[in-house]
Amino acid sequence: MVFAHGFGCDQNMWRYITPAFEADYRIVLFDYVGSGGSDLRAYSDNRYGSLDGYAEDLLDVCQALDLREVVVVGHSVSSIIAMLAAIREPQRFSQLILVGPSPRYVDDPPGYRGGFVRSDIEGLLEMMDKNYMGWASFLAPNVMKNPDRPELSEELEQSFCSTDPRVARQFAKVTFLSDNREDLASVTTPSLILQCSDDMIAPLEVGDYMHQHLKGSTLRVMKATGHCPHMSHPEETIELMRDYLAACE
């Protein structure tokens, strides 16, 4: 079972889910190049100028470990990345578990509502500029100054500070300005869509759209709200994943 983290985070985000599957699966966690503890020297504007580059990362991991019958669990943009990987090498994957997926975040009137207009993305980029500027210059030392909670500073550093602001900006753009609606029809791997009941990033109608266009998909609308049910509602997430995987056998 390969876990692919979403934009803005790293593999740490899966820590509430993985223990539940350790007994039955080989668990593989990784950080995309440019995120978490990855080697920034491997980053290139060209390769990561589209989601295909990230799909290659996922396939590289699978190839390096010679993984077969893989269940990919992808959060948010990684749902789409997992789909792109499964289109390229369908034989490698048995199921896709898509947490909060969206094939296109920006509205495309009149037919499609993704939940965002372009200027919203600008607002996000501004927020990132402000915060990443902080990370680079003064937040990291601030965290280090927290001697009574050393474990906290280490984790903070791991999950955020190693991310290069320029790379993060590019990832944000690639994520939020991509349109993968046409790719949905090419996916042959069966999939589970975990749709939160109130998620501003991937609203309910986007989940319906995914379900309609993705052959062999199962849609489960969760009680969980927000965009990170695997972090805010891990029990419900685990339960739905288990139900689905059991049904597939």
Added chain:
Amino acid sequence: MDAILNAVPCGFLSFAADGTIVRANARLAAMVEREQDSLVGLSIEKLLTTGARVFYQTHFFPLLRIAGAVEEIYLTLQTAGGREVPVLVNAERRERDGADVYDCVVFSVRQRGEFEDQLLKAKRAAEDAARTRDDFLAVVSHELRTPLNAILGWAQILRLDADPDTIEQGIDVIERNAKAQARLIEDLIDVSRIVSGKLRLEVQTVDPRTVIKETLDVIRFAAEAKSICIQTVLDPDAGPVSGDPNRLQQVLWNLLSNAVKFTPKGGFVRLRLQRVNSQIEILVTDSGQGIDPQLLPYVFERFRQGTDSHRHGGLGLGMAITKEIVQLHGGSIRAHSDGQGKGATFIVTLPVLPVHASGGSDASSDVHVEWDTPRDRLPRLEGIHVLLVDDAPDVRDVLNATFLRSGARVTTAASAAEAFDRLQELRPTVLVSDIEMPDEDGLSLMRRIRTLSAESGRATPAVALTANGRAMDRKRALSAGFQVHLTKPIDPDELVMVVANLCEQVAG
């Protein structure tokens, strides 16, 4: 507890793992312009702008959930009325009644936010400028190398080939390319002066018509080569102005050579000088390729050139320098074009000097020299004995050859000490001395000569040669006792004219 929370001078808020607000203080309610009671039960996302909401979902919450605390996260709140409030948030996870809650303190950073916006903007501008400069450096290297290649290439050919025609052609090419390179370097020095605020004018009363005519003499050759006709209309009432004639000539040269450069064969360039109230206007119009309206605002910018101007060579500095010089004269310059293919007009405006005003402030000792005087009209230096001092053998040889060609007798010296002895011994008609020399420089030599007795050569007229063309360098040379100051690279013809004039003045 509530009383304390309501009294603290910052916003406070607690929310559950699903984002539902469980507690908020009065200060926070005021920040978002909502009733304090109405906040409980609301999702925290309702208080955020869209961008902040995405950031919350993708960064803030995951980090908080994993790390248990975050510090100084920048978010934008949204008031009930839709106004944006930039804030910094510290948050920490606590267990209360068996469930996780997240406590946040919220500080408004409106002023700090504006400050940061400025910083960010400045940072981006600095990055842009650095990039522009890098590009510019690449262009400079290329432009400096191009004439150098021609010079080196021809030097090699000349070493092998003694055919007189080839020699003639080679020397022409070398001279032309060396002059082109000299001009590039002049432009670079000017830009460096502009950047450091050291560009100075040597102001005197100037008749703009004289400057125009002199510039036309220089530019005419290039125009004729492209069969471009230069039409001039000069208003006799226009002028005089207060200015630096050399710099004004530079302005006109830049405008006219640009006009010629961008005008196709057989086109025209029109120059009009006219008086408008208390100002004069110089309009240079061409029938060239015109200027893209989008590029028009950048025409006078340093380190920036039209996308295709590389085709025409040059650094694209001329217009930036031109603008600076015009502004130093209290004037202005603007460009006009109806678009691509429709030609362009550059308009320089300068204030007219009031008639009753006193003339130039500078008691100038400059000898007026025309650059492109034909060889056969050069004065002869028969009967003149030149003492030439320079520590660089190459320079000495070139200048020696120049003087010999004009019929002068030359004695050379490689140091100030040697020159001091030779001067007293041989009593030359004129001294031509380099300034920058090891051991003793030309200024010191000059001062020592001026303390000699009249019989030993105290009053020998003297020309200073220096690599520095700053007004200060010139002043220092003149106050040391030199009559004339010339800047390297030395034009041989100019040097001959200067020496001839100087000896004539002394004789007269």
